[in-house]
Amino acid sequence: MMWYFLISDAFTFSGFLIAYGALRFSMPTWPLPDHVFESIPFYGGKAPLIFVTFMTFVLIISSVTMVRAVQEGHRENRNGVVFWMILTIIGGATFLGCQAWEWTTLIVKENVKLTKNPFSQNMEDGVYLNEDGTVAMLDGKEETIKKGDSYLIHKHGEEFNLRKYRVTDGPDKGKVKQLSFGPKAFGALFFFITGFHGFHVFSGVLFLAIIAINAASGVYAARKNGYEMVEKIGLYWHFVDLVWVFVFLVFYLL
Structure with a gap:
């Protein structure tokens, strides 16, 4: 058995x-x-x-x-x-x-x-933006994201921080987008x-x-x-x- x-x-x-x-x-x-x-x-x-x-x-x-x-x-x-x-x-x-x-x-x-997955991967290259639309800086340099890199959407209180970024390469170059949740x-x-x-x-x-x-x-x-x-x-x-x-x-x- x-x-x-x-x-x-x-x-x-x-x-x-x-x-x-x-x-x-x-x-x-x-x-x-x-x-x-x-x-x-x-x-x-x-x-x-x-x-x-x-x-x-x-x-x-x-x-x-x-x-x-x-x-x-x-x-x-x-x-x-x-x-x-x-x-x-x-x-x-x-x-x-x-x-x-x-x-x-x-x-x-x-x-x-x-039903919520804050882990995902970047689909394109870009730079993070502040709330006022200016480029975010990290250690004196532009805070960039690279295609294929992983990221975690952090939660502050009850809200997730869906950061915005400007695409720097590819067909959508110049467009402003925001991070999205993973599958x-x-x-x-x-x-x-x-x-x-x-x-x-x-x-x-x-x-x-x-x-x-x-x-x-x-x-x-x-x-x-x-x-x-x-x-x-x-x-x-x-x-x-x-x-x-x-x-x-x-x-x-x-």
């Missing part, structure tokens, strides 16, 4: 990721991962993808500890099973905590919502797919805790092939880790 569940779940995740990829490459602009995912706890500077790489590392290590728990189950070593499963639970809980921090940062600090689909797909995966991790941590308690109390030792449950939850946990590798690739690297 576990294999049937995992196969059906694999098709579900595949459908979500394919849908994301189709939208991602059909849009003229899309938020660049290096610009969106550059925050890290307790560090004020920019560190693109470092935090999510740490999250991935933690999840992979938890998969290794799960392998060790299954091995100890085959040896019917109760203490070994419990020890390695506890480490796996810690790894899963750490990943969930990191994901909660990432979501909080995007929602509270960057103001990314299901709405980004926030909705990011929160839905990573949240769906996070739900799987959360469920896995709960199942791991239940099975670890049963193992510690000797429930499985009294049964023939009792530690088979450890192997089953191990399959589920490896699946969750494998899915995250593809989520990491699609959202954070493409």
